[in-house]
Amino acid sequence: MGFKISSSLNILLLLVAISQSGANLDTHYYDKTCPQAENIIYQVVRNATIYDPKVPARILRMFFHDCFIRGCDASVLLDSTPTNKAEKDGPPNVSLAAFYVIDDAKTKLEQSCPKTVSCADIIAIAARDVVLLSGGPNWSVLKGRKDGRISRANETINLPAPSSNTSQLIQSFSQRGLSAKDLVALSGGHTLGFSHCASFEARLRNFSSTHDSDPTLNPQFTTDLKGKCPKPNTDRNAGQFLDSTSSVFDNDYYRRVVGGKGVFVSDQSLLGDYRTRWMVEAFARDQGLFFGEFARAMVRLGSVGVVENGEVRKNCRVVN
Incomplete structure (x- = not known):
C-alpha cells in the first residue's frame, strides 16, 4: 500500500515531524509554563468516561466539528449571546454534548496555571485521550493554539453532512488542507x-x-x-x-x-x-x-486554521 507502519515509535516520531508547519505549535509548548497540563486533562477525561461511556464519541466529534469551521480555535465552545447565535446552536451541532468535560478541565487548569492553557488545546488533547482510553492509538499532540473570538451558527452549514458523497467529502477536506487519505x-x-x-x-x-x-x-x-x-x-x-x-x-x-x-x-x-x-x-x-x-490525520486536522493572534480564555464558554 505504500504507507505500512512498522512500530508505534515510528508513528510518534513522524507525527512530530509532519506538522511543524502549524502556527508555532510544539509538543513541548507547556513544559515550562504548565508541565502538568496533559495529566490534568487526562484525569478529567478518564473520570468523565468512567461515569459516562458516551464521552469518548462526544469529545472526538466535538474536536472534528471545531476544526472544520474556523479551524481548531475552540469556537465551538462559545455560548450564544443575545446578539449572536454561536456554532454550538447551529443545526449540525445541537446534538453535540459533553461540554462539561472541557469546562471541568479548564477549571482545574486555571487553578493550577492560570491564563496559560487554551481551550483549543484542551479539546485537542482530550480528543487524543478519549481515543487512547478506548483502546486506540497514542500520539504526541502539538500545542500552542489560541482561542478564537468569533463563533457563528450559520457557518456550520459547511460541516460535511452524513448524506455527502465521496466527491463532496474530498472537496470539503481539501479546502482544509486535508487529503483523501485523511478523509x-x-x-x-x-x-x-x-x-x-x-x-x-x-x-x-x-x-x-x-x-x-x-x-x-x-x-x-x-x-x-x-x-x-x-x-x-x-x-x-x-x-x-x-x-x-x-x-x-x-x-x-x-x-x-x-x-x-x-x-x-x-x-x-x-x-x-x-x-x-x-x-x-x-x-x-x-x-x-x-x-x-x-x-x-489527527495531527494534521489539529493544525487546521490555527489562530495565532487569539487569546487564552479564562472560561471556555465566553470570550475574555
Missing part, C-alpha cells in the same frame, strides 16, 4: 459513534424511483435499520451504532463498510469510489495500519 482515516472515528434515525432514514424508504432502499446497503442490515427506525417513529432516541464495538476504538467500522453496513451515505460511499475504496479495504484488513494513519 478515510478520520472517518474511522465513527468506530465510537451513534446516530439517530434522522441522519440515515432517507436511505431506508422511497430512496429513488427505482429502489425503495439504498442498494449499496446490505439487505439484512436494511431490514434491521427499518426495525430500529419504523414509520412513524415516536422514539427520538432511536438509532444505530456506527460499528458493532461502539465503546472500543478499532477497525470494525471499515469491516462493516466493506460488508455494506455503513450507516451513513458518507460512510458507504467511501467503498464505492475508486479513490478511497482501496484504503477502506486496507484499513479493514489491518488495524495497525489504520491506527497509524488515524494518528497522523
